[in-house]
Amino acid sequence: MPSVSPNKAGACPDGVAAIWTVRNARDVLPLSLGAVRRLVPAPSRIALHDDGSDDGTPELAARESAAMEIVRLPASKGPSRGRNLAIESAPERYVLLLDGDASPEPGALRELMAAARRAAAAVTLPRVLTQDGFLQHGPAHMSWAALPRFRGWWGEPATAREGAGYSAGGATAMLIDRRFLPEGVLFDEDFGLRLEDADFLYRVALAGGRVAFAPRAAVIHLNPGLEDERAAGVAYPAQKMALQSRNRRLLALKSFAALTLILTLPLQFAVEIVTAALAAREGVLGAYASGWIQTLRALPSALRARRRIQAGRRVGDRSLLTADLPSFRPSVLSRMRPW
Template identity: 30%
Template sequence: MPRETQPETKNAAPLPPPRVSVVIPNWNTRKFLGMCLGSLERQLFRDFSIVLVDSGSEDDSLEYMAENFPDVRVIALGENRGFAAAVNAGIRSGGSELVVLLNNDTEQDPLWLESLVSAADSYPEAGFFATKMLDFSDRRYLDGAGDSIRPDGLPYRLGHGERDRGQFDRRAYAFGACAGAAMYRRAMLGKVGVFDEDFGSYCEDGDLNFRAQLAGYRCLYVPEAVVYHVGGGATGGKRSRTATRLGSRNSLNVLVKNLPLALVPHLLPFFVAGQVVRLATAAATGVLRAHLTGLKEAVRMFPKMKAKRREIQRCRRLSDGEVLRLVRGAALDSTASVARRVRDLLLRRSSR
């Protein structure tokens, strides 16, 4: 596998940890493992290890790993506690300087890791790094180019559904990174904390993005680092009942934990409008009950999120004005991205 090891000799000093640790969560998605791990084997950058964290898969994922990738370290949790718990177990298991999170329904360009590490060396002020994600089935279209925030304050994946015309081909600072293919400095995670396991899955990266920004860390988008993403491999896609419930719940948790009170009047009109649109969309797509369940769960979780909020706000380094400028810039970026996405969707349908 990636990093070559030398046989241990008596009294020999232990080998230092690899510079990069790649953490891959897995739950009943054995069908993607060969593609994902095979493309990792073809990476030009070699100083990395792989940790696969299995959340109690009931398919033959563990047997497949033992037979086909015996050199990959596997952590078997025995149960599914969500994406956040899985990747946290992988993060805590190593001591590498850089931690990469990777969905297993991805194929990586051979320069992917090399590009990320090069960016980390060139931008020491950046605490985490977003990659360029393309649609696996139709690689003319983007799956994401860093994460942002919509005008209503909710997380948004920049570029999603847009035709790739080179609009995201320059390095730039973004609000955050999609944890499906992102790199983090371990030192930053030590300061702001890892992923919130109360989220389970969905928006846990949006929460970490916001926490990191409040603490003064910047996220660099690295367009040379390219992955091809299938999407929806474990939860049935973004319109599934599970995705709808968790997304509705956790998107509110992100705001409760992270949004400074001074920004509430600025976002409130957009937030109310956004909630009305989400309600109508859920009704039109047959997932209204799941959406309402998610909102009820958010209400029940409010006291716990509020308690976490106190520590986050106590430790933040950005002023209210700086956070407002950051959020407004992210909202403008997401609005422009949505407009391009709608245009490209209409063009795509008209060409069929």
């Protein structure tokens, strides 16, 4: 992957801002804040971007930390707007983006920064663990199906080593080096939830930015639903079906080269058949249809974004995509096995 010339953020100081983007995280935010207080080195600034919470999260944050900067976003549109604000407005070189249920271990920031510097990475990802110590996921490569293939996934052995060259991943926590982030590459605020992180990371890699992994940087994911997910006991929600199917299509449409889109048409068709069958099995076929309607409505803006993305392309799809099957959550696999 080619090196990236430092962008206009190159003159910013080398401090680290730890910034949460949250919605209704009252139950877990104090634990996350406590973990950030124990980080070495300590962040030079902490902030919370609240995405329309109605459970008192920003008020709790203000009581927990008088030093925390709190920005109240007017209405909930998903985490991307708060993350973009964190990246664009920070005077610091480094921005540690955190979900409200992310609890980094004390040495995580040191390991993330060291790996980022060694790789000259725009984004560096940690190892994400469940509360009982199981691996939830490592970094990922984007698959030809426009879904991420994680390297280490839900208790599987971690197969990723330190280094760059990844093209997808999760956003529970990630370190942004603004100096090496390709100019104009931000989270897509129209994605809402589902695949917004993989979409962002693929576009970072497509524009020539390095996506790295720091295996010794561990972050605990405090989401209480993860234990049920690992036991395959979580139902497939209708909203997830609509948003994930829509965003998968839009990701491919925006970012894949024309030849890639043509060559993967049979694969995309197969994914649609499997997704529709899963939706029917789970009783959310209406949500799958809603995802198609949302896809069609988003086409004009997606095509405009495609022109910008393809104009800024520095890397070919072939070097970023993997032929491995995408990663599916245990709850999804358990529903697919009887087929």
